[in-house]
Amino acid sequence: MKFIDKITSRLDSINSHVCVGLDSNYERIPEILKKSKSVSQTIFDFNKNVILATHNVAIAYKINLAFYAGFGAEGLEGLRLTNHYLKKHYTDIPILADCKRSEMGESVKMLRQEIVDWLGFDCIMITPWFGFDTVKDLLHDSSLGVCIFVHDSNPTAAEFQDLELTNGKHLYEEVTEHVVKSWNTNGNIFVEAGATYPKQLRRVRQIVGNNMVILTAGVGAQGGKAEDVTGIFGKDGKRLLVNSSRGIIFAGEGKRDYFLAVKEAAEKLRKNLLGISLLRL
């Protein structure tokens, strides 16, 4: 199945825009789950519970690998177990590797072996700094998704991404145009743009058109407001994913029923976004 069809058919079929960021930092996992278990098993058990609590509203799971690799081989094994579990029991839900990587030439094959064959992801998220070389060898197989960070959500994202070019565009606009006009030759590319820069996010939607999926981040813990995504939901209001990580997976901290709180946080974001998706500018 084509990756893009997998993600758009899920957007079309379940009434949600929520992407759950499974950034399961071992240090923040409840102590009760750690008792006499290995790091990998603890992470895996935590993730299974989060998945159980969120799978019916999750369009996709996005995973920043650093939160696993930071705990070494055990952390990565916890990640691998999680992804293979998802692939077995939740075959409809795509898993995005938030690795912010850029390989080219011989090492692209290695990146694919790492992210897809070993760790079990469906999509690789690429930093565009080094140009087309970093994606060209990932395009032939449309079962693999490729997501490009065209404008991120972090405070200094604008430091370079918003620079003005002599051709009248901002750098992020130029990058987005390249993605749409010359990179996306096989239809398996989509883009990420942060909700903490609502003007730029809106401009990215204009450039990519209404059919391309946009993943946005920065709503929630990073300070972006849900209102910032009004009007950029795309075709039939179903071409936008809004990622939330800590705001969902650690919503149980201090609560009596941890994973019920996780479930409620995901559902609250889903409802909130559905309300906004109906608004017009």
Next chain:
Amino acid sequence: MKFIDKITSRLDSINSHVCVGLDSNYERIPEILKKSKSVSQTIFDFNKNVILATHNVAIAYKINLAFYAGFGAEGLEGLRLTNHYLKKHYTDIPILADCKRSEMGESVKMLRQEIVDWLGFDCIMITPWFGFDTVKDLLHDSSLGVCIFVHDSNPTAAEFQDLELTNGKHLYEEVTEHVVKSWNTNGNIFVEAGATYPKQLRRVRQIVGNNMVILTAGVGAQGGKAEDVTGIFGKDGKRLLVNSSRGIIFAGEGKRDYFLAVKEAAEKLRKNLLGISLLRL
């Protein structure tokens, strides 16, 4: 010890500019080394031999993690064994993590745990696309090196990096200036610029001044010529590292004595570069 002192004192004390790219793709390791051994042990044994053959001319070892992670947990274990062996037996030689990563906020700590604590590197190589956020939490500890990719060597590096800005600069010049003027607050940053773009490499040297270490790549297998680095060696001709990966570590392919050929390839590059370092433009 400060990372920058470690690398400059090695540049000052051994008569070489060679950085050995230990990109030990398991597939290209001689079959004879693989016999009845695990993947991690094979990689480790291969690397030990390469280190034995090159340590006296290696200013540093640079390792692209993808060539290890592409072989999963076993590959990364081979990398970890290699780095910890280097740290034990070759304490003077810095090890650079060519990971092309960009983390920010909470995940920077994780990146450090992965690259430094687990895998044993001395330096993290960062892609600047997301701005200062990606380096600011790596600056306080001067025993850690931070290398920024200001202009890479790959064919499409110029696609964005050479774009002209309305302030009269090219994007890579703007990035390089940021690194020098506002990022390098604790003196542990240096830069990478590809030798396949000699004009830009020369410009980067102008911007960073003669004291900063530059790592260059693309001499050898990627088509850059040693002549392209004439005149940019910096202070006392000792502030330039020239990386070669496949051209050195796989130089033994088809030869009777594999690691003798590796040794000779490293020494040949060393001699070649020393000759050029004496030339004036």
